[in-house]
Amino acid sequence: MxxxxxxxxxxxxxxxxxxxxxxxxxxxxxxxxxxxxxxxxxxxxxxxxxxxxxxxxxxxxxxxxxxxxxxxxxxxxxxxxxxxxxxxxxxxxxxxxxxxxxxxxxxxxxxxxxxxxxxxxxxxxxxxxxxxxxxxxxxxxxxxxxxxxxxxxxxxxxxxxxxxxxxxxxxxxxxxxxxxxxxxxxxxxxxxxxxxxxxxxxxxxxxxxxxxxxxxxxxxxxxxxxxxEIADFMGATNVFEAKILGAGSTPQAEASFGTLSFDARATDGPGHVMLRAEAIDLHLAAPNSGQNVISGTVTARDFFGANITYSVACGGETIQVTEQSRRMVDIGQDVWLTIAPDRIWIIQNTR
Structure with a gap:
């Protein structure tokens, strides 16, 4: 070797x-x-x-x-x-x-x-x-x-x-x-x-x-x-501009569709927030509590056999959500999205 x-x-x-x-x-x-x-x-x-x-x-x-x-x-x-x-x-x-x-x-x-x-x-x-x-x-x-x-x-x-x-x-x-x-x-x-x-x-x-x-x-x-560039090349569909507030005890990213708390290290300033489609949970009713709750409406649905990808309009942005084909959510349905802080990635050093 x-x-x-x-x-x-x-x-x-x-x-x-x-x-x-x-x-x-x-x-x-x-x-x-x-x-x-x-x-x-x-x-x-x-x-x-x-x-x-x-x-x-x-x-x-x-x-x-x-x-x-x-x-x-x-x-x-x-x-x-x-x-x-x-x-x-x-x-x-x-x-x-x-x-x-x-x-x-x-x-x-x-x-x-x-x-x-x-x-x-x-x-x-x-x-x-x-x-x-x-x-x-x-x-x-x-x-x-x-x-x-x-x-x-x-x-x-x-x-x-x-x-x-x-x-x-x-x-x-x-x-x-x-x-x-x-x-x-x-x-x-x-x-x-x-x-x-x-x-x-x-x-x-x-x-x-x-x-x-x-x-x-x-x-x-x-x-x-x-x-x-790498996020896009590796198939990331949800990358949004955000104002990063990373210096406090609870780092946050302020995007057009809402404010997200995250666990990654970051500094204050402009940046991007990346949300993997498969890391987002989709709910048909508003969660009783929890961080990072985003409301939206399903605008499109793509069936891939084992998985379904939904396009969800949220505050002027479209967020892609992928889940297993255990149910079929209708287009036009109001939904709520949640994502755990440790599944959010912040990109500040862009090429």
Whole structure:
């Protein structure tokens, strides 16, 4: 297992700066997602770690050793690309063995590693099939096996699930996560899919316009984004301007629809209040007591099977509320919303 460090890494392509002064610590055996919109620089970052691109400034270190100028062949890394790049004229087992044969590994060791890897990726029964005879998920497992058989110190994946349908993506996410935990290999993968990053990664590095915007555990990133941009990218639908009164014993946020008490640390001044749709409780009668009670009217309803999302007009704003499909509240119904102080997040340091 290998720890990876990026220290002040920058990458220029002519006058264009793709990555700007990124510092990133990836622990040995950790699975980290590089998350961001298309063109943000996440794939460029991955390629620099792999040795496919040379940083314009800064250092890339493996276990504290600077490898910035070390060639990709000498870094002992494995890369799984979005396009599986399997050889169509080779069977599964020949595709998997390819890397070892190129390296001149002896036959006995090659066959032993092949049998082990076919078991690991659950493809033993498909060993004599050709890529055209496999499903997308099976082809992706062949690509992963072909990479892992060389025993890389760091496994890297560039949008590994982008070509799969929704159901198969879910299955492959679980497969990759289980495999990574079983092998304990340091893994870095690129994705633009927030759900994929949240489900797979130990930590997520959000990259916007070449800058590392936030690096955190998935739950912290989801609940406590450090900017409006990240909150929006992570799917927050309820972000409102507010006057923050954080210096007193009971911090409060004064928004257009009412005043909310919250538990987070904050300073006085302008800011934003974020309310996760699933963290809000919807009531058909006014609560007898309690903090953070907001009255409103249901203006829209979206049914998603297990969940329903309501749009509730409150004091000139629309608040989205998501709850399980145990009931169906009518459009036009007057309702009351409550939210616990510890489920309110304040954003003051906007980008």
């Amino acid at each position: 290998t720890a990876v460090q990026l220290k002040g890494v920058r990458k220029d392509f002519g006058s264009f700066t793709a990555i700007s002064n990124v510092d990133l610590e990836i622990e040995s055996g950790e699975l980290v997602a590089l998350l961001g919109p298309s063109g943000c620089g996440k794939t460029t970052t991955l390629r620099m770690i792999a040795g496919l691109e040379v940083p314009s400034a800064g250092q890339i270190c493996f276990d504290g050793q600077d490898v910035s100028e070390v060639t990709v062949q000498k870094r002992n890394v494995g890369m799984v690309f979005q396009r599986y790049a399997l050889f169509p004229h080779m069977t599964v087992e020949k595709n998997v063995m390819f890397g070892l044969r190129v390296r001149g590994t002896d036959k006995a060791e090659t066959e032993a590693r092949l049998e082990e890897m076919l078991d690991v990726v659950q493809l033993r029964q498909f060993r004599h099939r050709f890529p055209a005879q496999l499903s997308g998920g099976q082809m992706q497992r062949v690509a992963i096996a072909r990479t892992l058989i060389t025993k890389p110190s760091v496994l890297m994946m560039d949008e590994p699930l982008a070509n799969l349908d929704t159901k198969l993506r879910g299955e492959m996410r679980r497969f990759i996560r289980d495999l990574q935990q079983r092998l304990g290999i340091t893994t870095i993968f690129v994705t633009h899919d927030q759900i994929e990053a949240m489900e797979l990664a130990d930590r997520v590095a959000v990259i916007f316009d070449g800058d590392l915007a936030q690096y955190d555990a998935p739950d912290a990133l989801y609940k406590h984004p450090n900017s409006i």
